[in-house]
Amino acid sequence: MRSVQATDGEVVCYWNYGQFLDANAGPVIAAWDYVESTGDKGWLKERIEQLEFISDFLARRDTDGLVDAVQSGNLNTLKMPGRSCCWFDCLSGGKDGYSNAIIYRAWRCLADLEDKLGRAEQRRRYTELADKLKAAYVKTLYNRSTGWLAWWKSADGRLHDYASPAVNGLAIEYGLIEPALGGQILARLRAKMEQAGFQRFDLGVPCTLVPVLRGDYLTPGALGGPTREDGTDTFGQYMNGGITAAQTLQFIAAHYVVGEDDKADAMLQAMLGHLAKTGFQSRVGGGIDWNTWNGRACGYEGYLADCFRFLQAVPPQPEPKKITFNVPDPPQPIDCCECGPDRPCKDGKVWTRQHADLRIAEGDLIGDCNNGRELLNLCATRGIDTLLYMGVASNKPLVALRTSVVP
Numbered sequence: 001m002r003s004v005q006a007t008d009g010e011v012v013c014y015w016n017y018g019q020f021l022d023a024n025a026g027p028v029i030a031a032w033d034y035v036e037s038t039g040d041k042g043w044l045k046e047r048i049e050q051l052e053f054i055s056d057f058l059a060r061r062d063t064d065g066l067v068d069a070v071q072s073g074n075l076n077t078l079k080m081p082g083r084s085c086c087w088f089d090c091l092s093g094g095k096d097g098y099s100n101a102i103i104y105r106a107w108r109c110l111a112d113l114e115d116k117l118g119r120a121e122q123r124r125r126y127t128e129l130a131d132k133l134k135a136a137y138v139k140t141l142y143n144r145s146t147g148w149l150a151w152w153k154s155a156d157g158r159l160h161d162y163a164s165p166a167v168n169g170l171a172i173e174y175g176l177i178e179p180a181l182g183g184q185i186l187a188r189l190r191a192k193m194e195q196a197g198f199q200r201f202d203l204g205v206p207c208t209l210v211p212v213l214r215g216d217y218l219t220p221g222a223l224g225g226p227t228r229e230d231g232t233d234t235f236g237q238y239m240n241g242g243i244t245a246a247q248t249l250q251f252i253a254a255h256y257v258v259g260e261d262d263k264a265d266a267m268l269q270a271m272l273g274h275l276a277k278t279g280f281q282s283r284v285g286g287g288i289d290w291n292t293w294n295g296r297a298c299g300y301e302g303y304l305a306d307c308f309r310f311l312q313a314v315p316p317q318p319e320p321k322k323i324t325f326n327v328p329d330p331p332q333p334i335d336c337c338e339c340g341p342d343r344p345c346k347d348g349k350v351w352t353r354q355h356a357d358l359r360i361a362e363g364d365l366i367g368d369c370n371n372g373r374e375l376l377n378l379c380a381t382r383g384i385d386t387l388l389y390m391g392v393a394s395n396k397p398l399v400a401l402r403t404s405v406v407p
Helices: 021-038 041-059 097-116 120-141 165-173 179-196 249-257 261-277 305-313 372-382 395-399
Strands: none
Touching: 021 041, 021 097, 041 097, 041 120, 097 120, 097 165, 165 179, 165 249, 179 249, 249 261, 249 305, 261 305
16 A cells, blocks of 8 residues: 555555556556546547546556556465555566456547547557557457456566456457457357356356466465365355456446347346345345355355446347327416416425326336436347337427437
């Protein structure tokens, strides 16, 4: 742990831990998400130089296309009170596959943001950085002896390969690996899962499919850290091959990218079933943010918001053809539910509950009324083509909310 000064563009990850490469990439991706969903170019124009500032911190650590971590990634070098260079803070360093995949996305996002503001020179710079990273990524990390990506390449030139579904899935999802090779990698990882006896897809997927060497894990005393040199004594616990829903999105999404929709759907449905029955959260310290391969809690946070990210893997359904609709005037007389600037609200009886005969059954959707995509996906999946709007001010959902089927 150290005090981090922001004068060089480094972003603190948590508490005051620095040297996390994905901490700099994350705000750039989040900014792109915001602008893409809102179109708020005014907000972007005010912040574009800040986004460049934190991105350039990463660019200065680019020596051959990939961004190098401060941590060497060499055996027996990751020591308390330090941490690694990414979300998986108990392992990794050097040329880290996880961090560099996220950095690649960040630079693609920043190039697009620059384009939205008409900044051609800056767009070209971040496009070139992303292209250079992609050109070096597979060449550096692909392990021909296993047929998938190693997690990281340390400063001493060694590949540290733990058969990681998270790292390989992320690279395939983000386009660092072409779909043809990606499909082969996913098939090999599924075969490795079957060989190792993994079956609990309802919990997610393990972060590694083989034990992490003691020399590659944060020491001493880190959660899940092995005492045996080969890592077998704690395999399946925490970051030594434990399962977390927080890092399963990439593996599911990668299957959709390569056209293996049936396999992606099966994993997604298994996790949705577990979410409905048990959930992925508990009290703080409850630990079900991580599980062993037999379903025993082995985490510590209890509630980890990342565990719900797998829901982003739900494939979007195509939007139906839009139609025009001339909204009729509301029936008279207008009651207090139609109040407005020229019709002040009236005092009166309020509702305290739904009608007793309205029951919520298994399979019913309690949806976000401002999330039309959620409702559209449900209707497409279940073959629903007609919606009947009922209730107080039912004309409002038809004209004002994003769940409306008419413009």
